[in-house]
Amino acid sequence: MKSRARSMLDKSIAAMLSAIEIYNKPDFNYREETFSVLCINAWELLLKAKVLQLARNQVTSLYVWEYRELKAGGKSKKKYIKNNRAGNPMSVSLFEAHRIITEEYGVKINNAVKTNIATLAEIRDNSIHFINDDLSLSIKVQEIGTASLQNYLHLVQEWFGPVLDKYNFYLMPMAFFRGFDSVNGETLNASEKNLLKYIKSVEKEYDNEALSDYNLSLRIDVNFKKVKSGSGIPVQITNDAKAPVVRLAEEEIMDKYPWDYDVLTTRLKKRYSDFKANAEYHSIRKSHENNEKYCHQRLYNPSNPNSGSKAYFNPNILKEFDKHYTKQS
Template sequence: MKSRTRAMLDKSIAAMISAIEIYNKPDFNYREETFSVLCINAWELLLKAKVLQLSGNQVNSLYVWEHRQLKNGGKSKKRFIKSNRAGNPMSVSLYEAHRIVTEDYGVRISAAVKDNIVTLAEVRDNSIHFINDDLSLAVKVQEIGTASLQNYLRLIQEWFGPVLDKYNFYLMPMAFFRGFDSVNGETLNASEKKLLKYIKSVEKNYDGENLTDYNLSLRIDVNFKKVKSGSGIPIQISNDAKAPIVRLAEEEIMDKYPWDYDVLTTRLKVRYENFKVNNQYHRIRKPLETDEKYCRKRLYNPSNAKSGSKSFFNPNVFKEFDKHYTKKN
């Protein structure tokens, strides 16, 4: 049976694959708008999968909690799960999921990733106002979308291991299905102009930066050249039966040991009133890193036993820290 984390992650991947398939259709008049809707949905599900992983698969970590209004006009001390119009628990938003991951658990996510998501969300939110038929806006959406895919792939690899090895994630360059030499007679309407202006204003914040692991937008330059026989890129196809076993073990490790050093430190700060990052903390933590009940080393490259590694902790490590620190009320 799948864990809640893996089920949520699979839904995220399915949404992103659908976004790519829609975008890469040779004839689709609602291309950029539909891609942005599905891509943002994939990001929201990915962040929620991370919240589930960090919280030990506790589904209530995704619920919106509220203090109810009392008859005397005050607020209840106890928190209750907020319901949606259908009477089901209301889940946190995309941006709240991002806040939980980065603030409540201390996971570091590049500012370019959030700005990319926010910018793509603007395309989604403005889709109701237009059906894009202008090349300048289409190009900009592809640049934002290409960077979003790269950011998505890198974060999944970092958070959940090599679960996307069997997929090809790319957006087909527009040179394959649009003529760059001829632009449609349509011009940007008022809504499109404002959206394009907003995207360019965000891009200015990254004008002086070089290409990094995480980016706001990426441009694909396509050049058609005649290729001689034998000049293609060499490839190697593997049918190694052991590969799925490695992926499964990697997923299990990340599910059981979801906290790295930064997350562990953040959670300890939240839990204890007298906790400090000092020599005492390091003296307590170091021996725990050798105890498989609380810690597991994860290889940067699971297929290479000699590659570097990083320590990940099980939330049960609280039991040991409880012996040394005072919990907050």
């Protein structure tokens, strides 16, 4: 049975695949608008899947909680679940999910990722004003969208393992369906001009950043070259029964051991009044790193047992730290 986090992840992947499929259609007049809506939806579901993973799949971790107004005046001391207009629990927003992951659990996310999502959200919010024939804005959407896909791929891989290996995640370069080398005059209205100005101002903050796994925007340069018959990539297939077999079940492993060192340390700081990340803490932690009940050493290269590894922890390890530290009142 799938965990809640994995089910949420599957929905996120479905949304992102839909965004790519819509964008790559050869004739689609609402391309950028639909892509931005679905892409942001995919990001929100991914971040919520990560919250669920970190919170041991407790769905209440995604609820909005509030102090209620008392009839006698003032606020209640107890927090209650806030309901939406339909009477169902209201879930946290995209950026609140990002805050929970980074602040409540201490997961490090490159700042370019948040900026990219915020920029894409601006595009989504302004999408009703788009004029699809304007290439200056369309090009920016593709550059930001391409970076967003790359960021998404790397985070899914880092958080949930190789669950996207069977998919092709790319946006078709505009050269394949647009006259990208010419622009038909200035068609931007006031809202579009403001949006494009905003995008360019954000991009300036990253002008001096080198290309990395996480970026604000990426441009695809297309060059057509004649390929010779012998220039393909060589492939070798073996039927050797002694050849090593690699079985990957990273999604199950990451679901069981969702916390790395930074997350564990952050959770302990928030849980105990007398906790310090000192030699005593490191000694307690290391004493449990060989216990599969609490820790898994994840290889950087699963096919090479001699590669380096990183420790990931099961949240149940908190029970061991409870023996040494005092819980917050």
